[in-house]
Amino acid sequence: MNKVAFVFPGQGAQKVGMGKDFYDNYDIAKKLFKEADEALGYSIMNMCFEGPADDLKLTANTQPAILTMSVIAYELLKENGVEPDITGGHSLGEYSALVAAGVLDFQDAVLLVHKRGAYMQEAVPVGEGGMAAIIGLGEDVIKDACAKASADTGKAVQAVNFNCPGQIVIAGATAGVEAAVKILNEAGAKKCVILPVSAPFHSTLMQPAAEKLAAELDKVEIRDANVPVVANFTGETETKADEIKKNLVEQAAHPVLWTKCVKTMQDFGADTYVEAGPGRTLCGFNKRIDRNLVSMNVENIESLKKTLDYFKEVR
Numbered sequence: 001m002n003k004v005a006f007v008f009p010g011q012g013a014q015k016v017g018m019g020k021d022f023y024d025n026y027d028i029a030k031k032l033f034k035e036a037d038e039a040l041g042y043s044i045m046n047m048c049f050e051g052p053a054d055d056l057k058l059t060a061n062t063q064p065a066i067l068t069m070s071v072i073a074y075e076l077l078k079e080n081g082v083e084p085d086i087t088g089g090h091s092l093g094e095y096s097a098l099v100a101a102g103v104l105d106f107q108d109a110v111l112l113v114h115k116r117g118a119y120m121q122e123a124v125p126v127g128e129g130g131m132a133a134i135i136g137l138g139e140d141v142i143k144d145a146c147a148k149a150s151a152d153t154g155k156a157v158q159a160v161n162f163n164c165p166g167q168i169v170i171a172g173a174t175a176g177v178e179a180a181v182k183i184l185n186e187a188g189a190k191k192c193v194i195l196p197v198s199a200p201f202h203s204t205l206m207q208p209a210a211e212k213l214a215a216e217l218d219k220v221e222i223r224d225a226n227v228p229v230v231a232n233f234t235g236e237t238e239t240k241a242d243e244i245k246k247n248l249v250e251q252a253a254h255p256v257l258w259t260k261c262v263k264t265m266q267d268f269g270a271d272t273y274v275e276a277g278p279g280r281t282l283c284g285f286n287k288r289i290d291r292n293l294v295s296m297n298v299e300n301i302e303s304l305k306k307t308l309d310y311f312k313e314v315r
Helices: 020-025 027-040 044-050 059-079 093-100 106-123 139-153 174-186 204-217 241-252 258-268 281-289 301-314
Strands: 003-008 086-089 129-135 157-164 167-173 191-194 270-276 294-298
Touching: 003 059, 003 093, 003 258, 020 027, 020 044, 020 059, 020 301, 027 044, 027 059, 027 106, 044 059, 059 093, 059 106, 059 270, 059 294, 059 301, 086 093, 086 258, 093 106, 093 241, 106 204, 106 241, 129 174, 139 157, 139 167, 139 174, 157 174, 157 258, 157 281, 167 174, 167 204, 174 191, 204 241, 258 270, 258 281, 270 281, 281 294, 294 301
Parallel strands: 003 086, 003 270, 270 294
Antiparallel strands: 129 167, 129 191, 157 167
């Protein structure tokens, strides 16, 4: 076996009930849920276990909920002797990756992503911005359509998540996104799906959020990484605290270069990928990026056992 990458999911992977079986069976899960609740001043644990779903999907709640769940999955792997050679995370997931790499303390990260979510929502009022996933068209066609839609409507829209070949997400003002979707449907997109999110994440409209986030990052300790972390903003590895901090600020209002992130991990020598946290979104992206990559996930006891069994066999 070559090198192992741990990857961490972003917003959209949340679901009511996540983490409950970990909490019921593992002390580290109890400890981390307690620490998250203390950092936030309210119970993200109860929201994860019981909902309601409408509260869990509010950005300021979703982000600390997914991060907590992801770090618990990481800690359970570590307790069982499985650790990463390199880490990366999609959008919000980059913060989970930084906890795993020793850059951020868990409680600092929980509070940071809670504030990050709140700042992102404040930057664009609900209903005034949106996102859409575009399936089956190339990068240049999508960028051109966004430029035309922006010019036609006077409303910003751009490509923001380069997830995998054949799937790119656009974001911006609602009118701009709707105009771009119309152009892209006419251009032959297999599918254009308006996403159920409350803000145009990673678009230039998030610049006010990036500025507020920069002030919050100044208040926490950011250390050099124990293992390389791939940054969404550059798609390259980073270990130095100052550069990691700059990348986190830029990440809020710039595209997520996920395909490039995975290619960088491959170039580093990673052929085995463990998605730690709810869902299997990043495993799905890996199939589209390179079918030869070994991908598994850890989101509950069943998937944890399956992943640990795999590592027992190959080692």
